[in-house]
Amino acid sequence: RNSVTVVSEIGINHDGSLEKALEMIEASASCGADVCKFQLLKAHQMYDPKAGSYTNESGTFPIYDVIKNHEMPESWIPVLKDACASFDLGFLMTICDHEGLDEILKFEPKCLKIASSEISFLSLFNRIGEAEIPLIFSSAAAGLGDVEEALDAYGDPSNACIMQCVGKYPATPEMSNLNILRTLQLAFPETSIGLSDHSEEPALVPVAAVGLGAKVIEKHFTLDKKSPGPDHSFALDPDGFGELVRSIREAEKSSQDGDRIPVDPLLLGTSRKKPLSGESYLRRFCFRSIFAGKDIQEGEAFTLENLAILRAGELQPGLHPRYLDELVGLKSPKTIGKGTPINFQTLLKD
Secondary structure, eight states: OOSSEEEEEEETTTTTOHHHHHHHHHHHHHHTOSEEEEEEOOHHHHOOTTOOEEEETTEEEEHHHHHHHTOOOTTHHHHHHHHHHHTTOEEEEEEOSHHHHHHHHTTOOSOEEEOGGGTTOHHHHHHHHHTTOOEEEEOTTOOHHHHHHHHHHHOOGGGEEEEEEOOSSSBOGGGOOTHHHHHHHHHOTTSEEEEEEOBSSSSHHHHHHHHTTOOEEEEEBOSOTTSSSTTSTTSBOHHHHHHHHHHHHHHHHHHHTTOOOOOOGGGTOOOOOOOOGGGHHHHHHHSEEEEESSOBOTTOBOOTTTEEEEEOTTSOOOOOGGGHHHHTTOBOSSOBOTTOBOSTTTTSOO
16 A cells, blocks of 8 residues: 555553554554554463563563563454454554464464564464465564574565564664664565664654665554553654654655655664664563473473473573474483573583
8 A cells, every 4th residue: 555564563552451452443543554563462471470570661560460461362353353454454463472373373364573572483483484474573682693593484585574673662763773774685685674663753763764665664552651551651642653654654755756765874873783782681581592381300301392482581591492493302301390491501410
């Protein structure tokens, strides 16, 4: 419909209310969004209950409880999908694990999203690729090697869109490093590029990204920035989101008329795709690694059933998920409790 797709990231800002979620879909349509996106979260598939608390600009939250409180009932999915269709909006869901993927596949998604924190969850990328579903994935706190490994696991670069993203909430405009969009285009020429923007300014960074070739722009959306919860304060309210869409459409028209979209040099930054110093907390806390999904006895073989790919939270991380297949079939050198990271220390006999 438009050469640049604008995604209203409703995410978890419905605060557990289906009525509010439906209101946000209607408001997103009024703002001119192309797509509404939600998050399909499963606390037990994401963190161990002992994973601790997460801190951002909005405060400190027990992370397992936050995720648990924002789990979406499966019964919502067709209701939200139909509501988006009624407003001629695309429906997009962020899935974080295999259980969520099994659930959303029942509703024949036209596209799926994977968040930055799951970029190391290679088996999830692989399954979506095998299902031949177009994929958008974010890359905050990731290096170019992380992006390449995820794309290789997915399998079809022409069916994917890589989102440049900064893992800071909110991010300052000068953290945007929009030169990385050019790096991604050069490194993965078959793949579309986009921007998932966490800056508070509605249109400054997104319009510049469009000028550099971004085909998808995503911003968090809220009805009220003062609502309690981790994602409201840095989201755009309807006035801000309306400004975002108008600015992007004006930039598109200007570009079609042959004019160059100006880009503030402050936004360009580095062209090197690597974790920023301000993203180290996100990478440490949220990136996936291998844990014991159940109690494992000494001498018991590691299996896909007793291992889990989880975010570490405040726990020590385990091995990168790329080593999962190599672990399966090996025998545990000792008894390992559920929720213990599987790392080299765990694998040494006491």
